[in-house]
Structures are given as C-alpha cells and as structure tokens.
Amino acid sequence: MIYLDHAAATPVLPAALKAMTPYFTEQFFNPSAPYLPAKRVREAYQAAKDTIAHTIGAKGADLIITAGATESINLAFTACHHRALVLATEHAAVLAAAAPHHATLIPVTRTGLIDLAAFRKLLTDEIDFVSVSLANNELGTIQPLAEISALVRAARADRLAHGLTTPLYLHSDASQALSLLDLNVARLGVDLLTINAAKCGGPKGVGALYQAHGVPLQALTLGGGQERGLRSGTENVPGVIGFAVATADAKRHLGTHRKLYQTLNARFRQALTRELAALGLPAPLLLGHPKHQLANFCPVSFPGLDAERLIYRLEAQEIYLSTGAACAANKGTKSHVLTAIGLSDSEIAGSLRLSFGAANTLDQAEPAAQALAAAVAAEAARQQCTTPTSAQSATPAASTARQESRHA
Amino acid sequence: MIYLDHAAATPVLPAALKAMTPYFTEQFFNPSAPYLPAKRVREAYQAAKDTIAHTIGAKGADLIITAGATESINLAFTACHHRALVLATEHAAVLAAAAPHHATLIPVTRTGLIDLAAFRKLLTDEIDFVSVSLANNELGTIQPLAEISALVRAARADRLAHGLTTPLYLHSDASQALSLLDLNVARLGVDLLTINAAKCGGPKGVGALYQAHGVPLQALTLGGGQERGLRSGTENVPGVIGFAVATADAKRHLGTHRKLYQTLNARFRQALTRELAALGLPAPLLLGHPKHQLANFCPVSFPGLDAERLIYRLEAQEIYLSTGAACAANKGTKSHVLTAIGLSDSEIAGSLRLSFGAANTLDQAEPAAQALAAAVAAEAARQQCTTPTSAQSATPAASTARQESRHA
Numbered sequence: 001m002i003y004l005d006h007a008a009a010t011p012v013l014p015a016a017l018k019a020m021t022p023y024f025t026e027q028f029f030n031p032s033a034p035y036l037p038a039k040r041v042r043e044a045y046q047a048a049k050d051t052i053a054h055t056i057g058a059k060g061a062d063l064i065i066t067a068g069a070t071e072s073i074n075l076a077f078t079a080c081h082h083r084a085l086v087l088a089t090e091h092a093a094v095l096a097a098a099a100p101h102h103a104t105l106i107p108v109t110r111t112g113l114i115d116l117a118a119f120r121k122l123l124t125d126e127i128d129f130v131s132v133s134l135a136n137n138e139l140g141t142i143q144p145l146a147e148i149s150a151l152v153r154a155a156r157a158d159r160l161a162h163g164l165t166t167p168l169y170l171h172s173d174a175s176q177a178l179s180l181l182d183l184n185v186a187r188l189g190v191d192l193l194t195i196n197a198a199k200c201g202g203p204k205g206v207g208a209l210y211q212a213h214g215v216p217l218q219a220l221t222l223g224g225g226q227e228r229g230l231r232s233g234t235e236n237v238p239g240v241i242g243f244a245v246a247t248a249d250a251k252r253h254l255g256t257h258r259k260l261y262q263t264l265n266a267r268f269r270q271a272l273t274r275e276l277a278a279l280g281l282p283a284p285l286l287l288g289h290p291k292h293q294l295a296n297f298c299p300v301s302f303p304g305l306d307a308e309r310l311i312y313r314l315e316a317q318e319i320y321l322s323t324g325a326a327c328a329a330n331k332g333t334k335s336h337v338l339t340a341i342g343l344s345d346s347e348i349a350g351s352l353r354l355s356f357g358a359a360n361t362l363d364q365a366e367p368a369a370q371a372l373a374a375a376v377a378a379e380a381a382r383q384q385c386t387t388p389t390s391a392q393s394a395t396p397a398a399s400t401a402r403q404e405s406r407h408a
Numbered sequence: 409m410i411y412l413d414h415a416a417a418t419p420v421l422p423a424a425l426k427a428m429t430p431y432f433t434e435q436f437f438n439p440s441a442p443y444l445p446a447k448r449v450r451e452a453y454q455a456a457k458d459t460i461a462h463t464i465g466a467k468g469a470d471l472i473i474t475a476g477a478t479e480s481i482n483l484a485f486t487a488c489h490h491r492a493l494v495l496a497t498e499h500a501a502v503l504a505a506a507a508p509h510h511a512t513l514i515p516v517t518r519t520g521l522i523d524l525a526a527f528r529k530l531l532t533d534e535i536d537f538v539s540v541s542l543a544n545n546e547l548g549t550i551q552p553l554a555e556i557s558a559l560v561r562a563a564r565a566d567r568l569a570h571g572l573t574t575p576l577y578l579h580s581d582a583s584q585a586l587s588l589l590d591l592n593v594a595r596l597g598v599d600l601l602t603i604n605a606a607k608c609g610g611p612k613g614v615g616a617l618y619q620a621h622g623v624p625l626q627a628l629t630l631g632g633g634q635e636r637g638l639r640s641g642t643e644n645v646p647g648v649i650g651f652a653v654a655t656a657d658a659k660r661h662l663g664t665h666r667k668l669y670q671t672l673n674a675r676f677r678q679a680l681t682r683e684l685a686a687l688g689l690p691a692p693l694l695l696g697h698p699k700h701q702l703a704n705f706c707p708v709s710f711p712g713l714d715a716e717r718l719i720y721r722l723e724a725q726e727i728y729l730s731t732g733a734a735c736a737a738n739k740g741t742k743s744h745v746l747t748a749i750g751l752s753d754s755e756i757a758g759s760l761r762l763s764f765g766a767a768n769t770l771d772q773a774e775p776a777a778q779a780l781a782a783a784v785a786a787e788a789a790r791q792q793c794t795t796p797t798s799a800q801s802a803t804p805a806a807s808t809a810r811q812e813s814r815h816a
Contacts, residue, residue, distance in 0.1 A: 001445075008446075009438035009642070017432050024425050024611060030417035034719050035728040037409075038416075067475035067613065070631040070641035093631030093640060198642055203432060205475065205613055205644030220628050223478040223501030232501060233478035234417070234606055236613030311442055320443040 002364045004321040006199075006296060006357030007137055007176060013201040013358075016245040020203065023238035031235050032224070045237050048244035052208060055247040056174075056193060057184035063208045064217070064227045065240055069175040069196035071220070072209035073097050073131075075230070076171045076192040078218040080129035085122055087114060087132045088340035089139070094131050094173055095336070101129065105340075111289035112141030112341050114148065123155050125162075130170050134177040134188070138324045138337040138353055139288035140297025142181070145172060149189025169215055175199050175207075179250035180258065180294045191215045195247075197239065201358065202246035206239035253358070261295035261356045267365035268298060268354070275373030281380065285347060287338075296357060301343065302350040305379050310352060313375035319368055321354050410772045412729040414607075414704060414765030415545055415584060421609040421766075424653040428611065431646035439643050440632070453645050456652035460616060463655040464582075464601060465592035471616045472625070472635045473648055477583040477604035479628070480617035481505050481539075483638070484579040484600040486626040488537035493530055495522060495540045496748035497547070502539050502581055503744070509537065513748075519697035520549030520749050522556065531563050533570075538578050542585040542596070546732045546745040546761055547696035548705025550589070553580060557597025577623055583607050583615075587658035588666065588702045599623045603655075605647065609766065610654035614647035661766070669703035669764045675773035676706060676762070683781030689788065693755060695746075706762040709751065713758040713787050721783035727776055729762050 012020075029038035031045050049060035066072045070093040077084070077097040086098045088105040089112055095103075104122055107115045114132060123130070130152060135142045152170045159166060171192035174183060179200035185193055193210040197203055211217060211230075223232030250257070273283045287299040302310070307323045314321065324335045338348040354368075420428075437446035439453050457468035474480045478501040485492070485505040494506045496513040497520055503511075512530055515523045522540060531538070538560060543550045560578045567574060579600035582591060587608035593601055601618040605611055619625060619638075631640030658665070681691045695707040710718070715731045722729065732743045746756040762776075 005438070005441060005443075008441050009436055011434070011436040012432035014433075017429070021425070024420035025422075026419070028417055028419040029728075030413070033413060033416050033728070033730055034716065035413075035723045035730075037728065067479075067644070068641045071475075071629045073631070074629040091631070092633070093629075096630035096640065099630070203644075203646065204642055205647050221479045221482040221501075222504035222507070223481070223499070225500070232504065233476045234612055236475070236611075238611065239613050308442065315443045320437075320441070320445065322441055322443075 001318045001320070002368050003359060004319065004354040004356065004368060006359075007140075007353060007355035008322055009204070010179075010199060010201050010357055011359060012203050012242060013246055013249055015249060016202055016242040019245045020238040020242040023241050027237075031237060032226070041237055045235055045240055048240045049208075051244035052195070052240070052247050053210070055178070055183065055251045056195065056210060057186055058210050061228075062185075062210055062212070064211060064230045065235065066207045066209060066231060067205050067236075068198065068207040069093065069173065069194050070207075072194040072196070072207045073171075073173055075209050075217060075220055076131070076194060077101065077129065078220065079169050079171075079192065079215055082128040082166060083126050084129040084131065085119070085127050086130070087143070089136050089141075089337040090131060090133055091137050091173060091175070094133065098131060106132070108141075108340055110341050111292075112136050112139040112287075112337070113289055113292065114143050116144070116147060116151070119148065120151055123151060125159060125164055125166060127155075128166050128168055130168070131173070132170070133173040133175075134181070134183075135174070135294050136288075136337060137176050138335060139299050139341070140176070140294035140355070141289045142177070142292040142294060143172075144292075145188045145190065153189065176294060178247065180254075180261075180296060182251075182254060185210055185212070197243035197246060200246050200250045202243040203239050206236055206243045208243070257358060258295045260358075260360075260362070264356050264360060264362055264365050265295065265298050267362065268369050271366050271369030272300075272373055275370050276376060279373060279377040281373070281377060284376075287341070287343075287351065294355075296355050298354040298356070300352055300354070301347045302352075302376050302379075303344070303347045305350040305376065305383065307350050307352050309379055309382075310372070310375045313378060314371055317371050319371050321352055323351060324353050409726045409728070410776050411767060412727065412762040412764065412776060414767075415548075415761060415763035416730055417612070418587075418607055418609050418765055419767060420611050420650060421654055421657055423657060424610055424650040427653045428646040428650040431649050435645075439645060440634070449645055453643055453648055456648045457616075459652035460603070460648070460655050461618070463586070463591065463659045464603065464618060465594055466618050469636075470593075470618055470620070472619060472638045473643065474615045474617060474639060475613050475644075476606065476615040477501065477581065477602050478615075480602040480604070480615045481579075481581055483617050483625060483628055484539070484602060485509065485537065486628065487577050487579075487600065487623055490536040490574060491534050492537040492539065493527070493535050494538070495551070497544050497549075497745040498539060498541055499545050499581060499583070502541065506539060514540070516549075516748055518749050519700075520544050520547040520695075520745070521697055521700065522551050524552070524555060524559070527556065528559055531559060533567060533572055533574060535563075536574050536576055538576070539581070540578075541581040541583075542589070542591075543582070543702050544696075544745060545584050546743060547707050547749070548584070548702035548763070549697045550585070550700040550702060551580075552700075553596045553598065561597065584702060586655065588662070588669075588704060590659075590662060593618055593620070605651035605654060608654050608658045610651040611647050614644055614651045616651070665766060666703045668766075668768075668770070672764050672768055672770055672773050673703065673706050675770065676777050679774050679777035680708075680781055683778050684784060687781060687785045689781070689785060692784075695749070695751075695759065702763075704764040706764070708760055708762070709755045710758040710760075710784050710787075711752070711755045713784065713791065715758050715760050717787055717790075718760060718780070718783045721786060722779055725779050727779050729760055731759060732761050
C-alpha cells in the first residue's frame, strides 16, 4: 500500500495509542469524580491539555476540547454577532458555520493566496469576525496570517479612534497546518485557532479551540459545565491523551518530517513529469503556491481527464489518493476551492490531491509516480477512443465522461 | 480496589477495545474517502451503527452519532420551539438544555417517580417537548415511560381533534438504563432517545441520539454534512466500533448481569445493616424506588453525616463511590435530585450513590459493607466529639461540618 491521502486522515501513532490505552482500561475513571484515582485522571487530562496548548504557544486553560475541527469551528463562530468575512477556499465547516452570519467571501489568487487588497476593502466597520485557514485543505497553500492579523489590528485601532465599539475577532482553522508548521498563537496574531487530532497522528473525534483571553464564546452544548462551561459532557480522556502525544511528536519531528516531505515531494514531481514525458504526455498542472505550500501537499491536475477514474485505477494497485476534501468528494460536487482559484471545469475534473505523511518513505516516490503516469496514459487513451468522431475537443468529452461516472 | 461508581464511568470492555484498535491503526482511513479501504471503513462504521440501533429496536439510519449524552440531549432539544416540560430530577444536561425553552419542572414523588397527575395537568397545549429520563442518574429510579408516552399520545390526539397544530415530542435520556434494561423505542413510545457509550463499557466521547421518522432536528455543528447533515465532522470510527461491541455485550448479558447486581445489591444492603447494627448504629435511609430501580443502584443516606468525609475514608481503603452525579459533585453544589424528592439538608449531606458494574464480584459485598459501616461509625463518633457542647442537635452540626469541608 502507498497511502497518499494524509490530509484526509492519518493513522494514530503507536506511541499515542499506547498512551491512550490505560485510560480506556485501568484509568477509566470520570475525571469529575471525587476519589483519588479520578483526580489523577483529571490531572493527566489537564497535563495533556497543557501539552497540546504548548505546541501552539498557549496554556491548557486557553483550550476548549471539542469532538474535532468541525465543532471547534462552529464554536468559534459563536463569537460572531454581526457579519463575517471568510476566505472563499475555506473548508466546508467554515463556510457552513459562516452562512448564518451574512458572510462575504474573500477572493483568492490563482495559487490560493488571499487577495490582501480585496480583504482590506472588505474589512468594513460592520465586520466582527474574520476566518482564514492557516493552510488550505485541497491546495496546501499557506496564508500570510501575520499580515492578515496586522490588517485586523489596524482596523481595530481605526475603530477605536473613531469611537466604534464593534469588536473584531480573527479565527484560523489550522487543522492541516498543526503537524507541519511551527505554530504560535501570539506570532500568528489570532484570537481563535482550530486544531484537530485526527490530521496529525491523534485519534478521530478530538479537537480543540484556542480562545484568547476575553473572546466571548457561547456553548453549543450545555450541561455539567466542563471546559469552563463552554463544552459540557464527560471529558474524552483517552482522546485528549492521544492528541497530546501526537502533537508533541509532531512538534519534535517538525524539521525532519518537513525535510522528508520536501524530498519525497520533489522526487515524486520529477519522476511524474519524466514518466509522463516518456509516454508522450505533457507535465501535469501543479496547483497551489510554489513556495507558500505545506511541504506534504502535491495537488495536481490533468486537464481533460476524469480524476475519479484515475483514483480507481490507482486503487487497484493499492495506491490511495483523493480528488480533494473527503467529505466533499463523497458528495460528488465540484470543488469550491478549485473553482475559487479560477480553474476551468476541465482542470477541476482532472484534479488530484496527494498528501504525504510520516508513514511514507522516499522509495515510494518512484512507484507512485510511475503508477500515476501509467493511469494517466491509460485514461487519456480510453477517452480518445470514446470521444465521439464529431469535432468535439477533449474537454467537453472528459466533462461528459465525468458526468456519466458521477451518475453511475 | 472495589469500584462502586459505575454510574459515573465504566471501564472499556476488553472486547470493545480490541475491536477499536485496528480502526486507530491499519483501518484509520477517512470513511468519506473514495478508495476501497476507506469504503470498507464506512461499511464497518454503518454496521456498528446498526448494531447499536438494534439494541434499542431501531435501525442504524435512525441514529445520529454524537460525542456523548450531553450533545445528544442538546441536539434533541433543537426539536423544541415553544415550551418544554422536564422532570425535576433530570441530569444537568437536560436542565441546562431546557432552560432557554421556558421549561417547567414536573414534580416527582419521594421515591423519584414522576407525579403522573401533575404531569397530566402540566401537559397543556403550548407544550411541544417533554423530556423524562428513563432512569435517574442519582437514584436509579425507573420512570413509567409507556404511561408517559400514552399521555403524550392522548394529548396529541386531543390537539388534532381541536385543530391545534403544535407538535409534541417525547425525549428520554437513557444513558443510565442502556446496559440494564431491555430497551425498545417503539415499546417506550419515545420520539427521541439519548444513549451513551461511556456508561456501558464503551469509550468516552461517543453517544447517539435516536430520532423517530419525521422529528425535525437542527444541526448544532454544520460542515461536511455527515450524519445526514445533522452532525458534521469526520466520523469517530473507533469510538462507534467500541460503542457497538459494548452495547451488544450488554444486551447479550442483560439477564446474567441483572441477576449479579440484584444478588450483590441485596447482600451489600443486608451486610451494611447488620454491620451498622453491630456498631449500635441505625440502618441507612434507602433512597429511590424499592421496585422501580436499576438493579445496580444503591443510593443511601446517613442523615447528619458528611458524605464527602465518608468517601475520603473509603478512598483510603481503595473503595470508590460518589455522592451523586460526578459533574455536580465536582462543583460542590447541593443535589437538585435529592432536593426534588424532598430530602432534608441533613439527609442530602449524608447521601452516597453506590452503583455496581460488571467488574464487581459477589465477594465484594461484605468488605464494602464492612468498610462503609466502619466509616459511618468513625464519622459519627468524630462528629459527636466536635459538636459544640451547646444544645445543638446532630443535624445542624453535621450541616456545619459539611459547609466547612466544602469551603476547605
């Protein structure tokens, strides 16, 4: 198996699972119970929160533990009472949570970077919430958060000078970035930061929201008053223990992992272009920003081809990758991210997202590239055969094939 | 260790943990991803939902998986748009979720049973939501859900006959009851049922809400559209797999477990009374309903004593029990459940909740009873010594001692 979809899910690190296990069994106590073993569980839980918080330059008390990034994002948006600005390429969870807040979409450039000039214009006095992901989940494009937060700070100062009292909060979804960038909430200048265990070697069903001092949030679930009343329910102790081990491990290996991904990514891209050329095929369209991109991301497009058919061809060889966000891929809708960066329908239909992870090795670059090139060649040949003899260009034919496979 | 607080938390069953483990490691795929191994994960997830649903006489598609009972309860209350009726002894999560809905509390009798006559009167035409837990989390009292749902059905028929269109939904929190009673949503006559993995040998951080066909719910978290759009976020696959194994196991061993708890409970009560008598002390006040009570519950009160001090004395002998709901115990507030059944402050202050579980053995009844009786004797003696020589009765003295220990 060559797994190239770490942006969708990562296996739980053996060390994380090992640390979690006693909290399922011997240390199963309810952390709110009054006896000593339960108090020790609470201490372990709080120490784990501290560990997670330290990886983003915060304290455990600044974190609200949630069931994952989606819940963190929805909780973050409870600070929004007027109008929101969100990046056009945000994850579905941000777009959905923003929808009730008359959200305006901030445009992005062809590489997926925020259009800072447009953002400055859109940041009017009625905006009280801005949400910009640190790194995009389809392109891996890393946003200039420091520049964005500088603009937010300037807008706040300007409001203060004019006697305006509308607050302005900056939220960032760092789900994809947590294990790849050295994060620090102060340096990023964010008021709220969403992080997630399942994308960095921790278990599914656990996430956190960093809340800067004074940012008013409203609980989505009321009850026993856990997480400072902002998220009631018995604490998911094993999940948080696993999250802590995974984030600490990611932080410790940040440099070596990034180097691995850079080398792997470069070798893969080189091999792919070479293999395609050998088959008389053009190089793929490389998506995202050439420099400001997560080291493990390799989003590419083969315009005119049907990416889903490529995925099935590679699946037969136990090579696993996706067309984009797993939750969107599952619904068969056109990627709003690729639409936002201005790709044509044909370019979108031929798009694949490869994302490397700690489980990948350098020797996987060649076979993966060869298999993908062969799949592209086979698919290009198949489409030429099935293209009607009328003078249709490759693009509408591919588009038709895509429609058929979608409705099959 | 003798653990007597299964109502607060249960260890994860070895079989459940074993079933979960591969879904942390090899089967870690995102169930929404498009390749075969991910589709197999989705199949396993859906099969697990079916297993959980079958234990309550429902289908997997009727369940919305959540992060636990608290979230399920909060989701259930999104069906409430007018006024709610909730039992006075409901869990903090129900009371908190009901608060924004102008909720009226349904009174209970001294044994914790719903006052059906009062309920009938309170069930006016403006009520659109009723929430009654199947079994109380401090007393174990089992409510007559079939009678309650018959009244709800009659009220619906009456509204229909009068041309009223206000809907009326019945929700029940079955968190405590799931592993102890043979549940069937049709027989119970509920529209919504909350269940929880962590109370029945499954992992923390997983629960479900059963939703009868046509009951309108609103998502608390928006995003990728998982769980029919009612609960977005990547599915907690291992958690649901563990939940399924735990519920299936509980269902399979329902009879034998109940018999174990009944015998254990009877032996414990008998031994406790005998030991107390030998020490010249009166029998404890037995709380809850003598018949309609979960077999594993043994809530007792030693009026005039400080239950927290009893807990610490038993803790020293590795016997663990609690004063009531763990989340409330943690806050040091007076139990609203014991207040609602009409206990005096002195009776409340001396209340303990013992709850047996599958990990307990029959030979634990004697040592647990002996230790508790000895603790009661020691505490009674201590209080007599510390009681001021003025003519105060034992009760206010105990109350004072309690206050002190609370503020210590």
